[in-house]
Amino acid sequence: MESALLRTGFRRAMVACQNPAKRRVARQPRRFFATPVEPQGEASELQSAPDAVYASNGGRAAKSRARAERVNKDRAVSDHDQTFQAAPQIRFTSDGEQFSSSRPSAELIENDTASRRGRGGYGGGPPGRGGAASYGRGPPNQEDDPSRNILRHIRIVPASPSYFTATPRYTDDLLALSALLRKHQLLPLLPPGEAPRVAWKTIDQYKTELAEPIRSKSYNTLLQLLKRLNYIHPSLIPDEVTESLEKYKRDVQPHLNVPNPIIVNQYGVAKAVGRRKSSSAQVYLVEGTGECLINGKSLTEYFGRLHDRESAIWALKATQRLDKYNVWALAAGGGTTGQAESITLGVARALLAHEPDLKPALRRAGCVTRDPKRVERKKPGKLKARKMPAWVKR
Amino acid sequence: MSSSMCLRCLKRSLVPIESSLPLTAGQRAAFSTSPSLAANPPKKTAKPTKTNARQGKTLKLTKNKRAATTRPPATGERKALRKRVVLSNTNALDVPGLQDLTTDSVSGVKLRELQDKVAGLGNDTVDALRALEAFKPTQGWSLFRRPASLVRRETVELAELLQAIQDSNGHQVERRVVFGEKVGGKSVLLLQAMAMAYLKGWLVVHYPEAKDMTIAHTAYQPVTTADGKTIYIQPQYTAHLLGNIAKANRGLLSNMRLAGQHQLPVPLPPNCSLLRLVELGANDADLAWPVWQALWTELTTPSQPEQEGLQRPPLFVGMDGVDFIMRDSAYLDSEAQPVHAHELALVRDYADILSGKTSLPNGGLVLAATTGSNRPSAPTFHHYLNRNHAEAHLPTLVSLRDRLRAQAVDAHSASDLNFAELDSLLSTLPPSLADQLHTFRRRAMASQRSNASVAKFLAACDTFQPELPHWDPYLAIDQRVADVMGNVRVQKLQGLSKEEARGVMEYYAQSGMLRHTVTDGLVSEKWTLAGNGIIGELEKGAVRARF
Numbered sequence: 049m050e051s052a053l054l055r056t057g058f059r060r061a062m063v064a065c066q067n068p069a070k071r072r073v074a075r076q077p078r079r080f081f082a083t084p085v086e087p088q089g090e091a092s093e094l095q096s097a098p099d100a101v102y103a104s105n106g107g108r109a110a111k112s113r114a115r116a117e118r119v120n121k122d123r124a125v126s127d128h129d130q131t132f133q134a135a136p137q138i139r140f141t142s143d144g145e146q147f148s149s150s151r152p153s154a155e156l157i158e159n160d161t162a163s164r165r166g167r168g169g170y171g172g173g174p175p176g177r178g179g180a181a182s183y184g185r186g187p188p189n190q191e192d193d194p195s196r197n198i199l200r201h202i203r204i205v206p207a208s209p210s211y212f213t214a215t216p217r218y219t220d221d222l223l224a225l226s227a228l229l230r231k232h233q234l235l236p237l238l239p240p241g242e243a244p245r246v247a248w249k250t251i252d253q254y255k256t257e258l259a260e261p262i263r264s265k266s267y268n269t270l271l272q273l274l275k276r277l278n279y280i281h282p283s284l285i286p287d288e289v290t291e292s293l294e295k296y297k298r299d300v301q302p303h304l305n306v307p308n309p310i311i312v313n314q315y316g317v318a319k320a321v322g323r324r325k326s327s328s329a330q331v332y333l334v335e336g337t338g339e340c341l342i343n344g345k346s347l348t349e350y351f352g353r354l355h356d357r358e359s360a361i362w363a364l365k366a367t368q369r370l371d372k373y374n375v376w377a378l379a380a381g382g383g384t385t386g387q388a389e390s391i392t393l394g395v396a397r398a399l400l401a402h403e404p405d406l407k408p409a410l411r412r413a414g415c416v417t418r419d420p421k422r423v424e425r426k427k428p429g430k431l432k433a434r435k436m437p438a439w440v441k442r
Numbered sequence: 443m444s445s446s447m448c449l450r451c452l453k454r455s456l457v458p459i460e461s462s463l464p465l466t467a468g469q470r471a472a473f474s475t476s477p478s479l480a481a482n483p484p485k486k487t488a489k490p491t492k493t494n495a496r497q498g499k500t501l502k503l504t505k506n507k508r509a510a511t512t513r514p515p516a517t518g519e520r521k522a523l524r525k526r527v528v529l530s531n532t533n534a535l536d537v538p539g540l541q542d543l544t545t546d547s548v549s550g551v552k553l554r555e556l557q558d559k560v561a562g563l564g565n566d567t568v569d570a571l572r573a574l575e576a577f578k579p580t581q582g583w584s585l586f587r588r589p590a591s592l593v594r595r596e597t598v599e600l601a602e603l604l605q606a607i608q609d610s611n612g613h614q615v616e617r618r619v620v621f622g623e624k625v626g627g628k629s630v631l632l633l634q635a636m637a638m639a640y641l642k643g644w645l646v647v648h649y650p651e652a653k654d655m656t657i658a659h660t661a662y663q664p665v666t667t668a669d670g671k672t673i674y675i676q677p678q679y680t681a682h683l684l685g686n687i688a689k690a691n692r693g694l695l696s697n698m699r700l701a702g703q704h705q706l707p708v709p710l711p712p713n714c715s716l717l718r719l720v721e722l723g724a725n726d727a728d729l730a731w732p733v734w735q736a737l738w739t740e741l742t743t744p745s746q747p748e749q750e751g752l753q754r755p756p757l758f759v760g761m762d763g764v765d766f767i768m769r770d771s772a773y774l775d776s777e778a779q780p781v782h783a784h785e786l787a788l789v790r791d792y793a794d795i796l797s798g799k800t801s802l803p804n805g806g807l808v809l810a811a812t813t814g815s816n817r818p819s820a821p822t823f824h825h826y827l828n829r830n831h832a833e834a835h836l837p838t839l840v841s842l843r844d845r846l847r848a849q850a851v852d853a854h855s856a857s858d859l860n861f862a863e864l865d866s867l868l869s870t871l872p873p874s875l876a877d878q879l880h881t882f883r884r885r886a887m888a889s890q891r892s893n894a895s896v897a898k899f900l901a902a903c904d905t906f907q908p909e910l911p912h913w914d915p916y917l918a919i920d921q922r923v924a925d926v927m928g929n930v931r932v933q934k935l936q937g938l939s940k941e942e943a944r945g946v947m948e949y950y951a952q953s954g955m956l957r958h959t960v961t962d963g964l965v966s967e968k969w970t971l972a973g974n975g976i977i978g979e980l981e982k983g984a985v986r987a988r989f
Contacts (some may be wrong), residue, residue: 349975
């Protein structure tokens with residue numbers, strides 16, 4: 049029976065180790081409760097009464113009781129007084145630096161009661177005085193086990209007080225950021241909506257990193273702090289803030305993927321690329337008298353249709369700048385209209401490089417948006433992309 | 443005494459109620475089905491059976507008979523309708539102050555004043571040009587009140603050329619081919635040249651469409667020449683051309699008489715005028731070819747100014763669509779091999795004149811225009827067009843290089859030299875030369891930028907030897923075409939300048955065909971959309987566009 053209990057206990061311990069959600073505070077065995085210590089005779093009387101109450105617990109209570117009986121028997125020999133032994137007083141240390149090293153450390157406790165506390169059950173003596181550690185006067189029969197003795201006097205100081213929370217690393221992060229915010233909360237901020245765009249880690253990514261059960265509410269609190277810290281003006285943002293924000297950002301910041309700006313080079317030429325369907329065009333725009341060459345040919349040679357010709361230079365036509373710029377374009381891929389429309393987009397972008405203020409006018413003219421439409425692929429079971437074969441009854 | 447029953451009942455009692463014999467249907471009732479039901483079924487009458495050649499189901503089109511309510515067109519009516527040229531639109535406004543091309547205004551100096559403006563054509567000129575089929579149905583003459591055309595830079599140059607030829611008194615013959623983009627104004631330039639030649643009193647001969655000669659739409663027959671070669675004459679087309687010549691040059695031809703003796707199938711009257719001769723050939727296809735030969739002999743005899751009727755003015759010979767004669771025709775010979783266009787007699791005569799083999803003793807202008815929209819493949823001809831065009835610009839390039847070289851010899855370093863001329867010349871050159879100049883310019887700029895010594899630039903000058911385009915030796919060359927084109931000047935017709943575009947758009951606006959105000963912006967816009975001022979596209983965008 050003992051082995052079965054042991055096995056159950058181990059299994060529970062393993063499950064608890066693997067799954068943090070299943071870590072519950074284990075039901076403490078009775079021997080750690082403040083139970084009165086009775087002499088042997090009365091103990092048996094007293095214990096016979098609760099038998100009925102605890103019988104439902106099965107053998108476990110009986111077992112602990114049996115153990116307590118044995119211990120009480122020992123003590124009863126030495127101490128005949130019937131005293132309620134309160135739990136030893138929690139000794140607080142006023143050492144503010146105990147967590148400064150941020151590494152777990154071991155501390156020796158120099159207290160008598162602490163040594164006595166080491167003996168099983170609450171046969172403990174008067175409350176400890178606190179203070180310097182000293183080797184307590186252990187019972188003569190236990191002095192011959194020095195390692196066990198030391199273990200009773202060692203106190204493990206965790207790296208951070210969050211150790212005692214359910215989610216220590218999250219708590220540490222939260223407290224660190226709160227402290228930073230409190231420290232720098234008077235720094236000037238950017239206007240609302242103008243903070244640098246940052247892709248913060250998702251809650252799943254954060255949880256995976258920390259391996260802790262964090263609620264989305266808790267993570268949102270953290271995000272709020274991050275966003276608030278992000279709003280600090282970039283010219284005055286302290287380095288520590290920037291450093292601490294870095295580890296909450298995603299590895300790849302998508303907003304950093306900005307296209308290269310189109311610039312007007314030393315010869316006054318702006319080069320831009322436009323695409324439509326499967327055509328693409330490279331357009332070089334320079335100030336001039338209104339000439340246009342596409343793949344080395346004139347506009348009329350290249351586009352037989354007036355509509356296509358107008359489309360190609362629509363950006364200039366809509367802004368009445370046909371006589372102010374020269375266009376030299378290389379178009380490839382697709383068909384006539386596709387190439388004409390791709391040149392439209394290229395000319396519009398190059399024109400924006402020369403005159404950025406024309407953007408609203410070009411948008412109204414419909415030259416700015418890249419038309420994303422493409423030819424839909426043919427699917428199996430259909431004749432074309434959507435056309436189904438003739439329906440046959442059977 | 444009163445009866446016991448009423449009068450009606452008494453009557454009824456007198457008439458038997460039912461008789462054994464029933465009354466006829468007519469007495470009994472007005473409508474009855476009894477007789478018809480009792481009648482025998484109708485006898486089938488024997489119809490005459492139609493003997494049907496095809497048994498079974500046949501297509502019956504009796505219901506869909508096309509009602510021939512309209513008169514069927516006469517022979518040639520549809521073709522005439524298709525090829526008719528309308529020169530006037532009464533709905534268009536009359537442009538005030540539209541000056542005509544007259545004999546005085548056609549001299550080079552006077553015409554400069556009319557440059558970049560539209561000039562009209564007088565009635566006589568229009569009649570002559572119509573007779574020569576110079577107006578084409580695809581052109582926009584029917585949109586305006588009366589025929590008028592823009593006086594371009596090229597028109598003024600032609601006028602000056604005509605003046606120079608006239609002044610040379612028969613010693614100068616100019617042979618030229620005009621090529622360029624489609625709807626670029628080549629045919630209209632030819633028309634303007636014809637009009638100016640007509641106004642100057644020249645004899646004008648024009649082949650309106652060379653295509654008509656070579657696509658085998660007209661009859662042909664082989665003829666053996668004196669040196670044993672077979673050439674093919676086209677009697678009907680020759681007659682047609684002679685008719686055009688007669689109508690157009692009526693006045694001049696009627697004043698000229700035959701200078702020599704000619705062997706014709708019919709006897710000629712003693713003092714026959716040339717007009718009579720030409721009309722003879724025009725009316726009879728059998729006489730057409732001999733008359734044509736006689737006419738050309740007459741026209742190429744030197745003029746004798748002191749003799750009356752033997753004065754011969756300079757000659758203008760024009761042809762439109764000259765690409766078609768620089769390749770094989772659609773005719774086949776007796777071995778079913780394609781006949782080269784130069785084996786056609788008419789074409790051979792023109793080719794001889796164009797190449798200079800047949801000289802024009804009285805001077806003249808031989809002008810040929812290519813076709814842009816209907817271009818057949820004639821690789822040798824197009825190669826020679828490019829080559830001769832490059833050849834015309836080669837001297838300027840070589841002289842520029844020599845000038846820069848001379849400058850470089852005196853200069854200390856490459857940075858002192860001025861390469862502005864290179865940039866200005868680059869835009870005017872044909873593409874083959876422009877590429878070579880571009881390479882040279884790049885090296886010159888590089889040496890200038892790196893501040894290298896003059897020797898480097900001089901080395902670049904020495905290696906810069908501009909070349910004309912070469913014929914690919916792996917392709918078969920058309921030697922006949924090469925021989926003809928070897929000595930012919932070539933002119934490329936580019937787009938209009940902005941001023942010319944403005945002039946023609948103002949004419950459109952004054953005619954009421956362009957409803958916008960002609961501003962610089964509009965002119966630039968239309969100019970750019972017309973592919974840098976191609977006049978046909980300009981007209982399309984300004985006048986013909988329906989939106």
